Amino acid sequence: MRIKELIKGDAGFQHVVDNMELMSAAGRRKMLDTEFSTDAAWLDGEWNRLDEAIAAVREYKYKKPYIDLRHCLMCLHDLRGTLASLANHTPLNEVELFEVKNLAQLCRTAAGSIDGLGLTALLPLPNLDDVFALLDPDHTGIANFYIYDSYDPRLAPLRKELSALQIAGNDPERIAALLAEQNEIQSEVCVSLSDKLVPWTPTISEALEQMAYTDFLLAKAELAIAWNLTRPVLGEHIEYKSLINPRLKKRNESTGLRYQPVDITIGHGVTLITGANMAGKTVLLKSIGTAQCMVQCGFHAPAEKVETMLFDGVATSIGDDQDEMNGLSSYAAEIIKISDIVKRSRTEHLLVLIDEPARTTNPTEGKAIVQAVIGMMQQASSATLITTHYGQLGGDCRRLRVRGFVEDMSDMPLNPRNINLFIDYSLTEDSSGEVPHEALRIASILGCDKELIDKATGYVNK
Amino acid sequence: MPFVQEILKHRSLSIVGLEKNTGKTVCLNYILRRLNELEVPVGVTSIGVDGEQVDSVFATAKPEVTLYEGTRFITSEQHYMKRQTVSVLEYVDSRRTALGPLVTARVLVRGKVLLSGAATTGVLRGQIGQLGNAGCKLAIVDGALSRLSLASPTVTDCMVLATGAAVSANLKQLVAKTRFLHSMICLDEVSPTLRESLGQVEQGLWGVDEEGVPHDLGIASVFLIGSAGGDLLRYGHTLFASGAVSDRLLKALTPLGKDITLVARDFTKLFITPEAYNDFTRKGNRLMMLQRSKLIAVTLNPTSPQGFLLDSRATCDALSEALQTPVYDVMKIEQ
Numbered sequence A: 001m002r003i004k005e006l007i008k009g010d011a012g013f014q015h016v017v018d019n020m021e022l023m024s025a026a027g028r029r030k031m032l033d034t035e036f037s038t039d040a041a042w043l044d045g046e047w048n049r050l051d052e053a054i055a056a057v058r059e060y061k062y063k064k065p066y067i068d069l070r071h072c073l074m075c076l077h078d079l080r081g082t083l084a085s086l087a088n089h090t091p092l093n094e095v096e097l098f099e100v101k102n103l104a105q106l107c108r109t110a111a112g113s114i115d116g117l118g119l120t121a122l123l124p125l126p127n128l129d130d131v132f133a134l135l136d137p138d139h140t141g142i143a144n145f146y147i148y149d150s151y152d153p154r155l156a157p158l159r160k161e162l163s164a165l166q167i168a169g170n171d172p173e174r175i176a177a178l179l180a181e182q183n184e185i186q187s188e189v190c191v192s193l194s195d196k197l198v199p200w201t202p203t204i205s206e207a208l209e210q211m212a213y214t215d216f217l218l219a220k221a222e223l224a225i226a227w228n229l230t231r232p233v234l235g236e237h238i239e240y241k242s243l244i245n246p247r248l249k250k251r252n253e254s255t256g257l258r259y260q261p262v263d264i265t266i267g268h269g270v271t272l273i274t275g276a277n278m279a280g281k282t283v284l285l286k287s288i289g290t291a292q293c294m295v296q297c298g299f300h301a302p303a304e305k306v307e308t309m310l311f312d313g314v315a316t317s318i319g320d321d322q323d324e325m326n327g328l329s330s331y332a333a334e335i336i337k338i339s340d341i342v343k344r345s346r347t348e349h350l351l352v353l354i355d356e357p358a359r360t361t362n363p364t365e366g367k368a369i370v371q372a373v374i375g376m377m378q379q380a381s382s383a384t385l386i387t388t389h390y391g392q393l394g395g396d397c398r399r400l401r402v403r404g405f406v407e408d409m410s411d412m413p414l415n416p417r418n419i420n421l422f423i424d425y426s427l428t429e430d431s432s433g434e435v436p437h438e439a440l441r442i443a444s445i446l447g448c449d450k451e452l453i454d455k456a457t458g459y460v461n462k
Numbered sequence B: 001m002p003f004v005q006e007i008l009k010h011r012s013l014s015i016v017g018l019e020k021n022t023g024k025t026v027c028l029n030y031i032l033r034r035l036n037e038l039e040v041p042v043g044v045t046s047i048g049v050d051g052e053q054v055d056s057v058f059a060t061a062k063p064e065v066t067l068y069e070g071t072r073f074i075t076s077e078q079h080y081m082k083r084q085t086v087s088v089l090e091y092v093d094s095r096r097t098a099l100g101p102l103v104t105a106r107v108l109v110r111g112k113v114l115l116s117g118a119a120t121t122g123v124l125r126g127q128i129g130q131l132g133n134a135g136c137k138l139a140i141v142d143g144a145l146s147r148l149s150l151a152s153p154t155v156t157d158c159m160v161l162a163t164g165a166a167v168s169a170n171l172k173q174l175v176a177k178t179r180f181l182h183s184m185i186c187l188d189e190v191s192p193t194l195r196e197s198l199g200q201v202e203q204g205l206w207g208v209d210e211e212g213v214p215h216d217l218g219i220a221s222v223f224l225i226g227s228a229g230g231d232l233l234r235y236g237h238t239l240f241a242s243g244a245v246s247d248r249l250l251k252a253l254t255p256l257g258k259d260i261t262l263v264a265r266d267f268t269k270l271f272i273t274p275e276a277y278n279d280f281t282r283k284g285n286r287l288m289m290l291q292r293s294k295l296i297a298v299t300l301n302p303t304s305p306q307g308f309l310l311d312s313r314a315t316c317d318a319l320s321e322a323l324q325t326p327v328y329d330v331m332k333i334e335q
Helices: A014-018 A025-032 A040-060 A064-074 A080-087 A094-116 A129-134 A155-168 A172-226 A246-254 A281-296 A330-347 A363-379 A439-445 A450-461 B024-037 B121-133 B171-185 B192-199 B229-233 B247-256 B274-282 B312-323 B330-334
Strands: A238-243 A262-266 A269-274 A305-308 A313-317 A350-355 A383-387 A398-405 A423-429 B012-017 B042-046 B065-067 B072-076 B084-097 B100-113 B138-142 B158-164 B205-208 B214-219 B238-241 B261-264 B286-289 B294-301 B327-329
Touching (some): A014 A246, A014 A281, A025 A172, A040 A064, A040 A172, A064 A094, A080 A094, A094 A129, A094 A172, A094 B084, A129 A172, A155 B100, A172 B084, A238 A281, A262 A281, A262 A423, A269 A363, A281 A350, A281 A383, A313 A330, A330 A350, B012 B024, B024 B042, B024 B065, B024 B158, B121 B138, B158 B171, B171 B274, B171 B312, B192 B205, B205 B229, B214 B229, B247 B261, B247 B274, B312 B327
Parallel strands (some): A269 A383, A269 A398, B012 B138, B012 B158, B042 B072, B042 B138, B261 B286, B294 B327
Antiparallel strands (some): B065 B100, B072 B100, B205 B214
């Protein structure tokens, strides 16, 4: 699976991609084509390269070679179509030849800047000086292009005559004939130049791909610095210290709300997470999903300590996929997703994240479904996190509870807008099998109708 | 020679037509030829597609754009390939249009070209800047169809308005239609202080108080104006419409009384009929512009694509008198 597909999932990886400051369309393509990798050696190599890039960005951020390189990448055009034509021996036109010449010049400029950053060994670029020279017969050294007179001895006298006639403006037929002849010669030159460029196609492609990768790597380094990301360590379980959900943290900071990072350790088998409403259970699942995608796509991850293992994939059922247009209710959409997860987990080693399964159907059957899912996922090789409001679920799985609502956590008077100050988002081991009963209390803090709450409380106490 | 010296006081010029086939391209060719004689380095681009040999709507013969040595031009890849000049490519934009990427080139041997350009004013602004950076003293934008947005003072510094028999074969109607657009272009501008305070406003309808401070009236769309009534004047009698001004807005304001000053961003934001405008002003209200376009000249094409031919002299005279500004027959000035 590639980043292109991962961002469509509900783990929240899109936010990471949206925050990548890529300079070029080619760099963006490189990012979107990156695979969710299960190759520990490749990931280790990628994290090494990222570490080196981070060090260079920290040192040179506002200095000339770095600014020049980013500017160079901004001018990079994705010439894959042109290069495919070339590989197929289709002659290039003037605009395409201009693009190739421009790429050759950018490659030389970028190589100089990369050298200035001390990253030549990390990001080597091929030498395209011969390509540039072929497209610069008059040795101008600038990336302008046309079919120069020096490409064909017939061009200079023809153009001289054409110019004189155009100025005199009195022989349209001869002008038309000269223009036609010029076009013919120009086409011949384009064919001959394209032929000469064909053997260079792999080298030009390599330059393009390497510059695209440079753009992607530098954007990853910028993100790692901006978000204070940590290099992952691979181990036998998942352990995050101060795990962050970048999207929520950003939103909370911009609205002046507190953001509390969370510590969590999980292993194989099922971990059940309970907690009151608004206690951040869904966010926690998304944070873990985002972090795992980042790790396996060669990014650093958003926590102070990141230890994790590699999975074949991240399978999620988070959010409401109700789609009337597809004729699917919330329940139908969800149960199909969960069924897929269960099937996949028979053959794949997955990180499974399921948010409040079967919450939209009747509690008797709903609870039975959750118990069945827990039972089956306990047998699978996957690591599974399930959040739920159902209490007293059977099975011997591990249970964690979000500490949740703590009345004396803040001196501020409690109101619907600052309720987040009174929630402790940290996790604690829980062996009781019970779930918190705080729904009515939270409803009352949110200012819900008093009669409604009193009546509901009456029913609870019956 | 008429009006070319006036153009040279500006950095960018748009040529807009009241209708298709009002002689914009003839006018452009005239200006380019004169600027070449004066050895002024110019750049040319267009909004949409222009410079076709045959008009794509009426299939009538159309003059092509002739560019001279040293002129820079922006066009699409496909049209660049059809040029009848010798020119050097200087830049290729990464954004693609339906006709390939937009390219910038400099003419080495004069000849005819097909112009096509960006479809949005944002990109157009960027191109005008780009031509300026490349050393062009003047950037000229040729219009397509009856689009006016390029003549917004936020895009080009000055404009030439092309009118002609294509607008109406009836002299009275031609004069009336041209006069109305001309009067919109020439509406009074607000004071520089008010322009500064309203310039920051991004969307919606705003009430302006006596200090010139704008207050959002909370009306995001003119379709929601119905129930607001007199409440619209709670901050004062000056209102600022940051987006389009339509008949619907004028009709909602007209019954509210007199002395209302409605400020629009510029004339390209006006989508109003003479009837609605006249009703609005007859009550003692007035329409003003945040920024006025600098109109350099009005040109006339006396022939219409359907074959009508107006009397050039009589039409120019009638228009000149109605507009109180010189009107030139493009077919004659080109000769």
